[in-house]
Amino acid sequence: MQNFNLFKLIHPEKRAHPAYICSKIHNTMSEEKSLNFLEEIIENDIAAGTHGGRVHTRFPPEPNGYLHIGHATSICLNFGLAKKYNGKCNLRFDDTNPTTEETEYVESIKNDIRWLGFEWDNELYASDYFDKLYDFAVALIQKGLAYVDDSTAEEIAATKGSTIAPGSNSPYRSRSIEENLLLFEEMRNGKYKDGEKTLRAKIDMAHPNLLLRDPLMYRIKHEHHHRTGGKWCIYPMYDFAHGQSDSIEEITHSICTLEFIHHRPLYNWFIEQLGIFPSRQYEFARRNMTYTVMSKRKLLQLVNENHVSGWDDPRMPTVSGMRRRGYPAEAIRNFCDTIGIAKRENIVDVGLLEFCVREHLNKTTNRVMAVLDPVKLVITNYPEGQTELFDAENNPEDPNGGTRPIPFSRELWIEREDFLEEAPKKFFRLAPGNTVRLKSAYIVNCTGCIKDESGKITEVHATYLPESKSGNDTSGLTVKGTIHWVSIAHAATAEVRLYDRLFRVEDPSNEDGDFKEYINPDSKQILSSVFIEPELAKATPGSRVQFMRKGYFCVDTDSTSNKLVFNRTVTLKDAWAKEQRRG
Numbered sequence: 001m002q003n004f005n006l007f008k009l010i011h012p013e014k015r016a017h018p019a020y021i022c023s024k025i026h027n028t029m030s031e032e033k034s035l036n037f038l039e040e041i042i043e044n045d046i047a048a049g050t051h052g053g054r055v056h057t058r059f060p061p062e063p064n065g066y067l068h069i070g071h072a073t074s075i076c077l078n079f080g081l082a083k084k085y086n087g088k089c090n091l092r093f094d095d096t097n098p099t100t101e102e103t104e105y106v107e108s109i110k111n112d113i114r115w116l117g118f119e120w121d122n123e124l125y126a127s128d129y130f131d132k133l134y135d136f137a138v139a140l141i142q143k144g145l146a147y148v149d150d151s152t153a154e155e156i157a158a159t160k161g162s163t164i165a166p167g168s169n170s171p172y173r174s175r176s177i178e179e180n181l182l183l184f185e186e187m188r189n190g191k192y193k194d195g196e197k198t199l200r201a202k203i204d205m206a207h208p209n210l211l212l213r214d215p216l217m218y219r220i221k222h223e224h225h226h227r228t229g230g231k232w233c234i235y236p237m238y239d240f241a242h243g244q245s246d247s248i249e250e251i252t253h254s255i256c257t258l259e260f261i262h263h264r265p266l267y268n269w270f271i272e273q274l275g276i277f278p279s280r281q282y283e284f285a286r287r288n289m290t291y292t293v294m295s296k297r298k299l300l301q302l303v304n305e306n307h308v309s310g311w312d313d314p315r316m317p318t319v320s321g322m323r324r325r326g327y328p329a330e331a332i333r334n335f336c337d338t339i340g341i342a343k344r345e346n347i348v349d350v351g352l353l354e355f356c357v358r359e360h361l362n363k364t365t366n367r368v369m370a371v372l373d374p375v376k377l378v379i380t381n382y383p384e385g386q387t388e389l390f391d392a393e394n395n396p397e398d399p400n401g402g403t404r405p406i407p408f409s410r411e412l413w414i415e416r417e418d419f420l421e422e423a424p425k426k427f428f429r430l431a432p433g434n435t436v437r438l439k440s441a442y443i444v445n446c447t448g449c450i451k452d453e454s455g456k457i458t459e460v461h462a463t464y465l466p467e468s469k470s471g472n473d474t475s476g477l478t479v480k481g482t483i484h485w486v487s488i489a490h491a492a493t494a495e496v497r498l499y500d501r502l503f504r505v506e507d508p509s510n511e512d513g514d515f516k517e518y519i520n521p522d523s524k525q526i527l528s529s530v531f532i533e534p535e536l537a538k539a540t541p542g543s544r545v546q547f548m549r550k551g552y553f554c555v556d557t558d559s560t561s562n563k564l565v566f567n568r569t570v571t572l573k574d575a576w577a578k579e580q581r582r583g
């Protein structure tokens, strides 16, 4: 039951320090995984020969926004189960609401699923079933199990009752089957205005489950639909479409999030009354993550009100945002596998996702040098006009990673923070009298600096030891610090975008007031002239690197042939956790 233990760790009340959780993950990843509750159900079904031992799942997004990390867990789950049990997984767009749905979203969803590494067996649309659903509705009317109601939305709400009081019957509930058939057909033919009539299931206005108190099946909406165009002016409610869509596709295990648990009896009621394929629904807990919001409605607000640059802004918890930020699909899949599934709502520390991203990037990215906040270093005893090419190892984690040439010369860019005129004892970087190694090059001895009138340091000076050349060091010296650098004459310039949490608080949806009040005003910082190794200037959008000592970065799609733009994917260490510990 290692998944269960992990949830305890992740659950807010018990949330441990991310580093602790990470060490736990390391331990659990190497262990044999036990079955989660859905796998247990499926294996029992296979053993019992239910539906001939067939496993058929589906991922059913509503195309009203871009996919986020919560959807990614559902995708990994549905496609993952189908794969594990040699079954099938459909992609079904739940597009019964013409008001909010768009083709742009359909395309982005398909693109994101493929990028995550999954391929569906059938691409389907609930709107493909509009004719069938209409026939189902007619069949229920004919059985005396549905009626056309002239009540307004307010009247219907007022007669619903409550958890402690029964509802009351609509005055239109006893219409004859013939009248209902006629009225429903007229609704379809456009005789009535929006809201003038609805079709309701005739179940029980005193049912303990409020969802079964004569729920709506159809509403009138004179609206264009992204696929059926102007063909329909009545649309099925989600609750009248979802269960039957599963049934039409003969889905064996219909997996959804917990908020639908009370809808299950309604889906089953429709399926039983219609005598159609008995799909079964199973619920798991919705995934939430710290320092972000997950609902599409809220994400849409962030986009529409320009708090972010778009759905794929690298700070967004969307699949497209994470892709643009440089998160590898494999790391996201690992994250989803690691957190597994739960039956209780919980909030996962974003540090965990970042941990998975770092793990992957550590193994796969080349180490390169980039100076984000430059100051000039002059090697005063190095010949003017001379250039040497050093071979730098691309990735110490990858024996086949190869090397690349980096030019060295008398004048270099180094990080401003790597020099202190008056340094404390344990400062192992450049300070007058200190000795450090320039990565892949020479050991240098700092001799001082030059300042302008305002006191700002404009140049740092050092001398080098020719016999300390990296890979052929005969100096016999050991130094405590190594710093990165870029040759000024050879450097290319790039823009770097540094990202931080989009929100200042762990759970913005759970705070007082509007969630947008908790947006972190400093979540994006742009550095417009960062110096990078010349070799790196050839990198193309999507490529990922480690800027030594600075973090993992990837080339953004905003890059031009003149200037690359890098996004910081993640820092090298969990600096955020450190900060929190400091208080």
Ligand code: ATP
Residues within 6 Å of the ligand: 059, 060, 061, 062, 063, 069, 070, 071, 073, 074, 255, 256, 257, 285, 286, 287, 288, 294, 295, 296, 297
């Ligand atoms: P949102 O509130 O973000 O719009 P939704 O549930 O309305 O979410 P859908 O497009 O209906 O979004 O979801 C498609 C599938 O993804 C559903 O099966 C849903 O249960 C699942 N899903 C959505 N959000 C999450 C989440 N945070 N964690 C796990 N699964 C999710």
Ligand code: MG
Residues within 6 Å of the ligand: 062
């Ligand atoms: Mg939904």
